[in-house]
Amino acid sequence: MVILSEYELVEKPPRGFFVVSHEKSICPCCSGALECIGSRTRTCINETSDKRKLIIRRLRCEECVRIHHELPDMLIPYKRYESKCIEAVIEQNAGLAASFGRCSPMQPGLAVAADESTIRRWREWFRRIVEYLAGCLESAAARFGIGAAVRPEGGGRSALKRIKRQAGAEEGWMAKAVRTATNMNLWVHTRSAFQAAG
C-alpha cells in the first residue's frame, strides 16, 4: 500500500472516479521505482453516506517486485468511509472526554451519517492503534528529521496529543498520520489492527 496526498479524482462514467496521481510514489519496502500493472475498484463513503467508486492503481516495484495499491489519502487502508469522517468521530470522542464533568458543549465538527456500530468500531480501532501510530510518527521524525522533535517525556503525554504534535492539530491530521506510517511501511506490522474493524 502506498498513500498519495497530491492527486485529483477524474470521473469517467460508468466506471467511477480515477485517482490520478500528481506525485511520484516509491516502494515503501525498498524505495524502488513503481510501475503500473492494472487497477482495482474501492468504494468510498462520505459523511452523508454517499458512495463513490474510486479506481486505484495497482503498482509493482521494479526492484523487489512487491505489489502495492495506490490509495488517495482521503481513505484509510481497509476502511470504506473517508478518513475525515473517522477523524471527526475521534475528535468528538476526545472533546467529550475533555469536557466530561465540566458541562462544556461538545466541539462542533463534521456530522457523520454512520450507524452506531460502525462508529463504535472506529473508536475501538483507533483505541487499539493510537499508541502505535504515535510511535510510528515519532520514529519517522527521528529518522528523517521531519515533524517535531520527540520530547523525552513523550510516554506521559496522551497518544493523540503526540500524533497531533507530529501531524499537526488542524483538520486532516489523521490522513497525514496514516500516510506517513503507511509510506514508511510501518503499518504492515499492525495489519491485523487495521483490518479488524471495517
Ligand SMILES: [Zn+2]
Ligand atoms: Zn520494492
